[in-house]
Amino acid sequence: MAKAKSAFVCTECGAEYSKWQGQCNNCREWNTLSEIRLTSARPGAAGASGGAGRGGYAGALTKEVVDLSGVDLTEVPRFSSTFEEFDRVLGGGLVPGSAVLLGGHPGAGKSTLLLQTACRLAQSKRVLYVTGEESLSQVAMRAHRLQLPTQGLKMLAETSVETLLAVVERERPEVLIIDSIQTMHLEDIGSAPGGVAQVRESAAALTRFAKQSNTVLLLVGHVTKDGTLAGPKVLEHMIDASLLLEGGSDSRFRTLRGQKNRFGAVNELGVFAMVELGLKEVKNPSAIFLSRSEEQASGSLVMVVWEGTRPILVEVQALLDESALGNPRRVAVGLDPNRLAMLLAVLHKHGGLFTGDQDVFLNVVGGVKVLETSADLAVLLAVVSSLQNRPLPRELVVFGEVGLSGEIRPVPSGQERIVEAAKHGFTRAIVPRGNAPRQAPAGMQVVAVDKLSEALEAL
Structure with missing residues (x-):
């Protein structure tokens, strides 16, 4: 009987090796290789094709290639999951x-x-x-x-x-x-x-x-x-x-x-x-994530994020406190901590506000994880609100990406975000100038900004 062949696969990245080793060369993790058995090819398969030479391959392959323009575009049939x-x-x-x-x-x-x-x-x-x-x-x-x-x-x-x-x-x-x-x-x-x-x-x-x-x-x-x-x-x-x-x-x-x-x-x-x-x-998930307390508090602000094919309004909270440590803490729940550190540097360089001696804590209410950059401007304004201990207006909504030079960049689907905010009763919005609508929704005041300094002045 032929000996069963085996391989060693990394459980972290899926890389395969012919023999066991302590560290995976691909992901650099230790003790992650596990042995698996490989199914052998059918007996005589290699000999049959090899004996036929190049002509053997031509005889074995019966399928033909097709042009992309000739592929049937019939929509994939679906049925509902009832949810x-x-x-x-x-x-x-x-x-x-x-x-x-x-x-x-x-x-x-x-x-x-x-x-x-x-x-x-x-x-x-x-x-x-x-x-x-x-x-x-x-x-x-x-x-x-x-x-x-x-x-x-x-x-x-x-x-x-x-x-x-x-x-x-x-x-x-x-x-x-x-x-x-x-x-x-x-x-x-x-x-x-x-x-x-x-x-x-x-x-x-x-x-x-x-x-x-x-x-x-x-x-x-x-x-x-x-x-x-x-x-x-x-x-x-x-x-x-x-x-x-x-x-x-x-x-x-x-x-x-x-x-x-x-x-x-x-x-x-x-x-x-x-x-x-x-x-x-x-x-209507926005209604859940906007269940805010009646009392106004500093560091709280509503932003509009885009999830898949719809906008969702969520609240971001910032808390700044004087640090007793030599290396102040930077904690972000629901946001990227590395991006928070970058935004604080932009705030110091182009906004003139120093947070190097403050512990900074950020939280997205409702357990939502924000993966896009449209939350940048809202995060910075919430940080400024907590730093100066001045509450922001409850009817204010903010979105926009912040660049390293302090510019406010437009984000996708800006018009839909503004309309969604207006549906939930917000009357003022600070948005990138590239997302400013020609005609704002009824009852909505849209403030378009190009730079971080303009957004701070608009507050």
Whole structure:
């Protein structure tokens, strides 16, 4: 018998090596290489093609190349997941034959969201829910507690991929839910479930079945301590969409963010609220993030950020306090700390305000993570408000990118941001001059600025 070949794969970056070594040369991490078995090629395959010479390749390849202009542009068929916010993050709904990975911290609500989706979809489609972490009675108790319709939903408690594939070949579901991929295992792979080899090969086998049978595959994935999806990096390349459900245990709100999507835009955001009957959609997230106290306080300001295809109004809070340390602290929750340090340097250089002896704390209310640069101007004005202990007007809204030379740069979709702020009752806006509308919405005063000094004067 031929000797089984193996390779060593880094669990952090997915790099492969022919033999084990202590440090990965690609990501420089230590003790991250795990052994996996490689499937050998069919006997005689190499000899058959090699004996035929160059003509053998020509005879074996029967497919023809096509011109890009001749590709069929028929829209990909979709069907709703029964959640509008879920459909928004997916790009419009579930696509038959696609593989979607849903990750999140323990307790975020991954199983709850998929169980609600499965029970609703089962009323009109064939759905199979496979649980590897819980018993069938536990899942049934949760469905009963959430008052979900349980008729029509097929359940299976199984961790063997071979057994699972035999069942789905017989049942032929339209939607297949695996909770979770870290519990699945293949018999011919020696490592334990959850290892690099098991996760990689199990996901490959399930994804291959979904593509061949036109089944929607929904996988639940665990998250490591640093917030990344557990398992090999190659898992992210196999799937069509990677979604992350975020939310702390101290907040009842959950955000579903798209990190990869072959059928829609990335960084799309869906907002849910955890209630007694499970996850409930939040159709107007700006109303939640703007639940401010009646008393005016310094360092508080509302900004308009763009998440995927819609604007969202969120509140940013800044607190400055005289530091007793030689190296003052710079803490940012929901924002990039490195960008905060850069903005404080711009404020000193071009705004004339020194914060080198102050501890600076920033927080985005509601647990939202702001990933774009349109929050720069709002962050600086909130810092100035806290530094001078002067509250800003409650009806003021701000957005704009700040450059290193103190200029205020325009941001995408500026008109839509102003309109969204006007809908929520804001009457004054400080925006980049490139985003100033020709005609401001009724009741809205728009102040256009080019430089940071002009924005400080406008306050």
